Amino acid sequence: MSENTSNLAEERTAGPTAGPVGTGDDEPIGASIEVPDPGEGPGSGASRTAIAARGLTVSYGDEVALRPVDVDVPERRVTAIIGPSGCGKSTFLRCINRMNDRVDSCRVEGELLFEGKDVYDDDVDPVALRRRIGMVFQQPNPFPKSIYDNVAYGLRVQGRTDDLDERVERALRRSALWDEVSHRLDESGLELSGGQQQRLCIARAIAPDPDVLLMDEPASALDPVATSKVEDLIADLAEEYTVVVVTHNMQQAARISDETAVFLTGGELVEFGDTATVFGNPESDRVEDYITGKFG
Numbered sequence: 001m002s003e004n005t006s007n008l009a010e011e012r013t014a015g016p017t018a019g020p021v022g023t024g025d026d027e028p029i030g031a032s033i034e035v036p037d038p039g040e041g042p043g044s045g046a047s048r049t050a051i052a053a054r055g056l057t058v059s060y061g062d063e064v065a066l067r068p069v070d071v072d073v074p075e076r077r078v079t080a081i082i083g084p085s086g087c088g089k090s091t092f093l094r095c096i097n098r099m100n101d102r103v104d105s106c107r108v109e110g111e112l113l114f115e116g117k118d119v120y121d122d123d124v125d126p127v128a129l130r131r132r133i134g135m136v137f138q139q140p141n142p143f144p145k146s147i148y149d150n151v152a153y154g155l156r157v158q159g160r161t162d163d164l165d166e167r168v169e170r171a172l173r174r175s176a177l178w179d180e181v182s183h184r185l186d187e188s189g190l191e192l193s194g195g196q197q198q199r200l201c202i203a204r205a206i207a208p209d210p211d212v213l214l215m216d217e218p219a220s221a222l223d224p225v226a227t228s229k230v231e232d233l234i235a236d237l238a239e240e241y242t243v244v245v246v247t248h249n250m251q252q253a254a255r256i257s258d259e260t261a262v263f264l265t266g267g268e269l270v271e272f273g274d275t276a277t278v279f280g281n282p283e284s285d286r287v288e289d290y291i292t293g294k295f296g
């Protein structure tokens with residue numbers, strides 16, 4: 001994993017993290033969710049904590065969006081965040097790399113620790129933080145630049161232009177896009193299909209080699225084939241990165257994640273645990289009602 005978090009305060013770099021954040025409608029809840037066996041999953045095995053919330057509370061003006069949240073997100077695993085519309089999933093995700101800083105009315109209390117350091121400490125540079133915690137949004141949002149320049153963007157901003165070709169190729173291979181674009185790297189990223197654009201955005205996010213990848217409904221704007229490719233990719237990425245993914249789609253959460261956090265109305269984290277247990281044998285009756293479609 002990476003060097004000490006103290007460099008969060010030292011770097012002055014920009015990452016390609018900005019972009020539209022979409023919100024979608026809840027997808028219909030399927031009658032049956034295939035539950036993996038406990039211990040199965042993309043990144044099975046003991047893992048240390050990468051991100052921890054301690055009494056994390058978030059309000060927009062007078063409206064409380066997250067009630068005190070305590071959670072430990074393990075390193076190099078896929079953690080899914082599920083829950084009904086408006087329960088604070090995106091708010092939680094955006095706390096992790098301080099995207100909420102951009103919202104004037106947003107007030108954050110409590111602690112959000114990344115490798116033990118509170119990301120809201122005064123000496124943390126949010127831009128340096130976002131270099132280590134990349135983000136992918138619901139709507140694919142490539143820059144109006146070539147495929148190559150999209151992937152190279154964050155590296156160039158950081159002045160890391162040595163071995164640029166190799167780094168771009170590696171990110172595109174890691175995103176399962178290289179074979180489809182290697183012969184047309186000079187073409188605009190906007191000319192790719194929606195699913196390819198989303199994998200390009202993933203390549204752009206991982207090219208600067210972050211530790212964490214935050215994904216806000218990364219497949220909800222995609223067709224089933226493209227969704228399946230992105231799901232496969234998410235599982236692969238957990239070999240190298242800590243992945244936190246917000247999804248409305250419970251089947252998807254069950255398929256791709258090792259851990260699942262269930263937020264319910266009012267911004268309450270009601271259950272967090274390994275995905276097989278959360279879906280197969282939840283502790284909370286409210287969570288059981290939610291995942292079986294009795295409300296939500």
Ligand SMILES: Nc1ncnc2c1ncn2[C@@H]1O[C@H](COP(=O)(O)OP(=O)(O)OP(=O)(O)O)[C@@H](O)[C@H]1O
Nearest residue numbers: 023024060065084085086087088089090091092103
């Ligand atoms: N920029 C904002 N300004 C004011 N209120 C906001 C803002 N963003 C979110 N909220 C409010 O905070 C609450 C949580 O919203 P959030 O987008 O985090 O929920 P969500 O679970 O991700 O919803 P969805 O599944 O619909 O995307 C909602 O009541 C929402 O209206």
